[in-house]
Amino acid sequence: MSAPDERDTIAAIATAPGRGAIGIVRASGPQALALAQRLTGRDPPAPRTAVLRTCLDHRGEAIDQGLLVCFPGPDSFTGEDVIEFQGHGGQLLLHLIWERLLALGARPARPGEFSERAFLNGRIDLTQAEAIADLIDAGSRQAARGAMRSLRGEFSSRVEALRTRLVGLRIELEAAIDFVDEDDVGPIGDRRLTASLADVAASLDALLMQAEQGRKLAQGAVMVIAGAPNVGKSSLLNRLAGDDMAIVTPIAGTTRDLLRTDVVIAGMPVRIVDTAGIRETEDPVEREGVARARQAIDQADLILAMDTGDEPTDGVTSVTLPPQIPVLRVRNKIDLRGEPAGWLSGSDVLGVSVLTGEGMDLLTDELAQRLAGAAQGESTFTARRRQVQALKQCADAVEAARAGLQQGLGIELLAEDLRRAHDRLGEITGRVTPDQLLGEIFSTFCIGK
Template identity: 40%
Template sequence: MKPDTIFALATPPGRSGVAVIRISGPLTPAIVGSAVSGNPPAPRRAALRNIVDQAGALIDQALVLLFPAPASFTGEDCAEFQVHGGPAVIEAVLDRIMELGGRPAEAGEFTRRAFEHGKLDLTEAEGLADLIEAETSGQREQALSQMTGALRSLYDGWRTQLISIMAAIEGEIDFPDEEGVPDHLARTALLEIEALGAEMNRHLDDNHRGEKIRTGFDVAIIGPPNAGKSSLLNALAKRDAAIVTDIPGTTRDVVEVRLVVGGFAVTLADTAGLRESNDRVEQEGVRRALTRADSADLVVAVLDGHEEWNQEMTPVLGKSDLVVLNKADLGLNVTLPDSAPAALRLSIAEGDGLAELEQWLEAEVRARLGRREMPALSRARHRRNVERAREALSRAAASLGQPELAGEDLRMAIQSLESLTGRVDIEDVLGEVFSRFCVGK
C-alpha cells in the first residue's frame, strides 16, 4: 500500500513576502504536473511557474522545485512551492494540492518519513528539532552537532565494539574444549568491557550539561528580606521584572526571568526573603525559595553587607555558589563563615560591582556548559538508555565465567544503544519524538 502524499506550509502562518509549501509522497509529480502550467522544472532547479486551478485560472506565480526520490529530504518524491505570502494565496494553493490528492501533514511527519527512509537516525532527528527551537548560540551549536551525527557516531562506535566483544564470547561458547581459548577470551573481553564502561561513565558524568543547554541553566537568588534580591534581578534583566519596595517580604512567590548569558539560556529566579514568619503566605514563599535553591544549578545569596550572616543560608550554599554583599557603599560589617563560597562586593543602588558580577556569572556558565571533547547527552531518553547499556555491561563483566549469560547481557547493551538511534522498533518513542515537531518539518 502506497503512503499518502502529504503537504504543509513550512513557513509561519500570516502575511510574509514568501511562503514555502512542501509536498512529499508518490503523488508529488502528478500534483506538480496538474497544478503547474507549462513543463515541470528540472530536478533541483528553481523555476518560475504559474500555479493554476482546475479551470486553468491563475492562482499565483511561484518558484517551483522538484526533488525526485531518493535524493530528497524525506527519501520520497518531494516538491516545494515558494509562493507569495498572503493568506488568500496560501489558502488557494493548499486547497489546490488537497484537491489533487494531497493530505495535510501531521506535526513532524516530514522528518519521520526521512527517518523511516534512512535519511537520518533518531538522535539526528532530535537535533533537527532542537535546531528549530534554538534561541541561543549554545543551543544552536549543540543542536547542529547532534543533527550532523555526533551522538550517532559515538553510539554506533560503541555498538561496533560490543558486537566484537560478543563475537569473542561466542567463540568461547563454540570452542569450550580448546586449550587456553576460554581464559584468553574472557581476559580480553573483560579489558574491553571495562574500557567501554569507563567511556560510558565519562559520557554520563557531565552534570546534565546537555539537558541544561537545551532547557536553561537555573540560577536561584536567595537571601533575607530587603537585602536587594529583587533589585539584583531587575539589574541583571535590565528591566523592572520584580516589584521592589522597602517593605520586608514584598516578594512572596518565585519570579523568573529568562536571559542569555555567554551564549547560553539562563533562568534567574528571585525568591521570597528567608526569615521566620507567622504569615502562612510568607511561610509558603520561604518554603518555595528553599526548594528552588535546592534544585538550582547555581545559588546566588544576596546579603545586606552591614548586617549579620543569615544562618538559614548556610545549609543551602555550596562551595561553587556565590555570595553577593550588597550595599557596599554603606560599609561592610558582615563576617562570613568558613563554609561560605566566594563573595563579591556590590552596590546595586550605585551600580558598583554589577559588571564584575555579570562577568563572574558568564564565566561560571561557560565553565559549566562549555564544549567538551565528548558530545553531550541532550535528553533524558539518551541518559536512560546509556545507563541501561552501562548496567548491562557491568553484569556482563561479572558473569564472564558463564559466557551464555554474559552474551545475553551484551545483547541487552546493544539493544539499548540501538534504541537511541532508532535501529529497533520503538513505536512509542517515535511518536513522542516526532509529535514535538512543528507542522511542515
C-alpha cells in the first residue's frame, strides 16, 4: 500500500443525494488551496475559518454562494490540504461546483478515498477508518456510540497493547535465536514465558468476546427461527417485527423460502430469519426451503428453536442444530394447554403464546440478554467480521505457541507462532510492518556494539 500521489487532488460531493438545505463539496490534495482560489476568484481564507464566498463558472458567473473553509495539511482529516464549500443543497448546484473543480484539475474521488487518504497519511488507523463507515451506517443509538468509541481509538488501543506485549516476547525469542552468544541477551525462562503467554491468551479471549459483541452491534446479529412446520415461526416473526411480514395459515409448510426482517432489540440491530418448517418431504419446492433453512441455521448468531410440545422429542429439529451456536428453546401455544407463561418447570424451555402475547415480554428480555450481552454496556466498541476473524487467528497462534512450549518444541517454532499472532493483529489496524519490528529490536538490545 502506497501513499497518495503528491500531484493528485480529488474532489467529491460530500452530502447524500437528494434535495436539502445545505450541500457540501470537498477537495483534498496539494492543489486544493489553489483550486479554492480559482473557484472563487479570491485568496483562500485563514485556516479553519468559515468565510462567505461565491463559486464562479468558467465565464466568471456565479454558481452558488456559501461558506468556504480551508484546512491546510497536515492538520486536516486526510493529512493533506482540504477545502470544503458549504452551499445550498440542490443537486444541480453541487454538481456544477464539483464539475468546475474537475475542470480546474481535480479528479473524481473514489468511494471512501478521503478516509483512505487519512489512513495512508497516518491520521487514523484501519480500524478507525472502518469505524467511520460504521458510524454512518449505525442503526441504533448503541451502535452509534460504539462506532464513536472505535473512531476515538478504543478498539485500536486494546489491539495495540496486545501487539506491544507480543512484540516484547518476539524480541526475546528472536534475540535468543540470533544472538545467543551475546552477553546482554539473557536466557528465556520457560516458566516466565508460560505465564506471559497465558496472560496474553486471557487478554485475547476477553478482547475477542467484546469484539464479537461489537461486531453484532455494528453489523447486526442474526437470529434464525427454526422448528417443525406449523409451530408458529412466521407468527413470531410478525409479532417481533410489528407487521404482517409473513403469510400465516393453518396449513403446514406455508413458508417455503427464507423471510428476513430487521428490528432493533435492546439497542442492537437484529436480522430475524424465518425458515421453512424442517421435515422430510417429497415436495421439491418445500425440500429446497428446508435446505435453505439448514443453511441459515448454520450461519446464525442465535437459533430460536420453536416447538409446541406436540412434536416427538427426537424430532429432526433437535438433531440438526449446530452445537457451536447458542440456542433459545421456546414452546408456543401455551394458551391451548392452559399453561402459564415463563420457564417450564425443570427445563430451559420458555413457554409463550405468540397469538395472545403471553410471555412475549419475557422472550424479548431473554433475546436482549443473549443477543446483546456485553454490548449493552457503555464501554462497547464496534468491530467487523474480519477483525473478529483476525483476533481468532491470533488466539489460535498463541495457543499453538503455548502447546509447543509444553511439548518442548524449539524456540524457532515458538517464534514463528508469535510472528503469526503478531501479523494477525497488524491486519486489524494496518500498521505493523517487518521494518517496524526490526526497529523495535534494535532499540531494545545493544545489537550493534
